[in-house]
Amino acid sequence: MAKKTTVKDTSPIKQDNDKTAKLEAFVADDRGEKLTTNHGVKINDDQNSLKAGDRGATLLEDFILREKITHFDHERIPERVVHARGSGAHGVFKVYEDMSDITRAAFLCDPGQETPVFVRFSTVAGSRGSTDLARDVRGFAVKFYTQEGNFDLVGNNMPVFFIQDAVKFPDLVHAVKPEPDNEIPQAASAHDTFWDFISFMPESAHMIMWLMSDRAIPRSYRMMEGFGVHTFRLVNASGVSSFVKFHWKPLQGVHSVAWDEAQNISGKDPDFHRRDLWDAIEAGAFPEWELGVQIVAEEDEFKFGFDLLDPTKIIPEELVPVQRIGKMTLNRNPDNFFAETEQVAFHVGHVVPGIDFTNDPLLQGRLFSYTDTQLIRLGGPNFHEIPINRPVVPIHNNQRDGYMRQTINRGKTSYGPNGIATNDPRQAKAAEGGFVSYNERIDAKKIRARSRSFFDHFSQARLFFNSQSEAEKNHLIDAFSFELGKVKMVDIRTRMLGLLNHVDKGLAAAVAYSLGLHVPTIPLAELNGSIPADADPADYTPEQKEGELAKSEALSMAGTLKDSIATRKIAILAADGVDDQSLSKVKDALVAQGAIVHIIAPKLGTILSQEDQQIDVDESFLTAASVLYDAVYLPGGINSSATLEAEANAVHFLNEAFKHCKAIAADATAIQVLEATYFYKKLPDEYSQETVLREGILVSDDLSSSAELFAKMIALHRFWDREVPRKIPA
Ligand code: HDD
Numbered sequence: 078m079a080k081k082t083t084v085k086d087t088s089p090i091k092q093d094n095d096k097t098a099k100l101e102a103f104v105a106d107d108r109g110e111k112l113t114t115n116h117g118v119k120i121n122d123d124q125n126s127l128k129a130g131d132r133g134a135t136l137l138e139d140f141i142l143r144e145k146i147t148h149f150d151h152e153r154i155p156e157r158v159v160h161a162r163g164s165g166a167h168g169v170f171k172v173y174e175d176m177s178d179i180t181r182a183a184f185l186c187d188p189g190q191e192t193p194v195f196v197r198f199s200t201v202a203g204s205r206g207s208t209d210l211a212r213d214v215r216g217f218a219v220k221f222y223t224q225e226g227n228f229d230l231v232g233n234n235m236p237v238f239f240i241q242d243a244v245k246f247p248d249l250v251h252a253v254k255p256e257p258d259n260e261i262p263q264a265a266s267a268h269d270t271f272w273d274f275i276s277f278m279p280e281s282a283h284m285i286m287w288l289m290s291d292r293a294i295p296r297s298y299r300m301m302e303g304f305g306v307h308t309f310r311l312v313n314a315s316g317v318s319s320f321v322k323f324h325w326k327p328l329q330g331v332h333s334v335a336w337d338e339a340q341n342i343s344g345k346d347p348d349f350h351r352r353d354l355w356d357a358i359e360a361g362a363f364p365e366w367e368l369g370v371q372i373v374a375e376e377d378e379f380k381f382g383f384d385l386l387d388p389t390k391i392i393p394e395e396l397v398p399v400q401r402i403g404k405m406t407l408n409r410n411p412d413n414f415f416a417e418t419e420q421v422a423f424h425v426g427h428v429v430p431g432i433d434f435t436n437d438p439l440l441q442g443r444l445f446s447y448t449d450t451q452l453i454r455l456g457g458p459n460f461h462e463i464p465i466n467r468p469v470v471p472i473h474n475n476q477r478d479g480y481m482r483q484t485i486n487r488g489k490t491s492y493g494p495n496g497i498a499t500n501d502p503r504q505a506k507a508a509e510g511g512f513v514s515y516n517e518r519i520d521a522k523k524i525r526a527r528s529r530s531f532f533d534h535f536s537q538a539r540l541f542f543n544s545q546s547e548a549e550k551n552h553l554i555d556a557f558s559f560e561l562g563k564v565k566m567v568d569i570r571t572r573m574l575g576l577l578n579h580v581d582k583g584l585a586a587a588v589a590y591s592l593g594l595h596v597p598t599i600p601l602a603e604l605n606g607s608i609p610a611d612a613d614p615a616d617y618t619p620e621q622k623e624g625e626l627a628k629s630e631a632l633s634m635a636g637t638l639k640d641s642i643a644t645r646k647i648a649i650l651a652a653d654g655v656d657d658q659s660l661s662k663v664k665d666a667l668v669a670q671g672a673i674v675h676i677i678a679p680k681l682g683t684i685l686s687q688e689d690q691q692i693d694v695d696e697s698f699l700t701a702a703s704v705l706y707d708a709v710y711l712p713g714g715i716n717s718s719a720t721l722e723a724e725a726n727a728v729h730f731l732n733e734a735f736k737h738c739k740a741i742a743a744d745a746t747a748i749q750v751l752e753a754t755y756f757y758k759k760l761p762d763e764y765s766q767e768t769v770l771r772e773g774i775l776v777s778d779d780l781s782s783s784a785e786l787f788a789k790m791i792a793l794h795r796f797w798d799r800e801v802p803r804k805i806p807a
Pocket of ligand 1: 157158159160163198199215216217218231233237238243244246305306307388421422423439443448451
């Protein structure tokens, strides 16, 4: 255990909880200290190795050099086989009301209890250094440090999965990862092997609709939903079990960027999501989610048109509403990325009394995989002793030894039953908090097979498509066209069209048009490439079903919360001669609502307003880009406008902001800058509140009084209707 030293806070906000207080014991702070070896010897010269003469050979005796180089040589650990790139944060969770009627999990029964959490968000396919804005699923893993041990909710930002059985997981991951001969492409599913695999896996149909939707390119980790995906069980103190689906509902709304924007951000700031999460927490704008549950009584297991154990299905919220039962707030950044975010080890099998598993075959396989992967990733069986992984409650058992063991277990016994230590540590009765597995009755033959109740692959994929807004549907069509367009082998594209045709004929036809292909007719019986050698293919033929609903509001992002501009990034484009009033009044009004406002000018340093005021510049047109902002404002000032009109980067900034459907506001005296943009001719004729909130463009001769309206525009996030027709030069 590292020596405990006093840690002075460097960040403005450090929220403490039970877990972070325990982490303090492991924190080391070097400020004001002397340099030492790992064994505590003070070092006098860290600039020169020990040599025979000042030009001589280096001596093997130099234990300081050897120790430093050796440690450095061993600094890297294997990255996660999936979800390698991620960002973490500490926080707390509190349940709103006592849930003891459905679960005995203590942290869900006591509204007075604050449970520390550590959350890691991630992309799936890319390696540790890849871009945040890849089109991908996002991991959403939460470790609750409860008073009954750790509970890990290891979910994603999409509520379903590609495959139904864990035995196919290595195939899926091999297909999506860079191709093995040339390791191309990084962090992308737009390549032959991924779509080759998917085209033979009709069970993926629902998931690929989510993956091709804007959910796969979030604006921020803070603006994503989270889902436990599988059906789990909640069990109350009387042993009564209910099925449950877990949800995280962000109080910041669910927002995404445009695909062209995502690709640009990947170059301009590959750490966009990591930075966004970090900055928001440092600024005290703590992201919040409500924990939602959909509860299904045990006796209702078979009342749906799909199987609750099938991880490619949601329970539509119209059939079972999501009850919001508590709130999670992320309020503290980690002190050290490696020690916390990299070494945190999640496992779906980490449950506490009152939470249990179902027989979902994907979940069952995951129950094996997570501990297994930590053994190689973190180097041995004692990874639970790494500070970030320790529960806040003590550990007592007869497990011993292994690489890097930290605990010093006292006494002679490491077995049970024993008499020498009066049989300690003892088992706990259920009433004392002992975990008792749900006594599910199982009476079955041992068999490798898939239930016929798992073969409705298209009705929920179609439900998802039909529930999207017009703009979201267009984005889906564009995403399929892009991804399949990157596939080199034409027969893979064609097979995918045949598969999509079973989801929605219009979708398949639109994608086929982009690809310059015809939609083939592939009979249901020929769709599935995932059939055991001796099976009757009829047992593996997908079913074409209508589904229970035509539309589900919750599946679209169109109706999400749009009530705040807190933490939204606004660019103010300005140059010397800017009208001070028109700049500062709007800036102050936006900052007052929690927005982050940057002044962007032709060069760094300061600009001089027309009133001779010096104004600090945050970014230049070289260091900033419109894709890193949510909205743009052009203040007035004749000289400033003349400079910006002639500054190609400023005009490009505006063109891109328009292309990506962002809110744009301008002082009427800056109209000449807008005249230089390609969208000038598309500006509305008048700027009534209604037009402005529809078009997202505001030109006003008194923006200080219109700042409120501009804020409303920004809160609306995007004006996707501007995309019709969608081809815009920028
Ligand atoms: Fe997984 C990591 C989520 C299926 C095997 N998974 C991992 C992480 C998340 C998920 C969020 C990153 C955790 C972190 O931040 O450290 N995985 C899911 C979801 C799934 C899913 C929501 C389907 C519903 N996973 C899945 C299957 C298997 C795995 C079917 C294997 C049979 N997952 C792993 C893993 C990883 C992992 C290999 C890699 C790193 C790690 O566990 O710690 O064990």
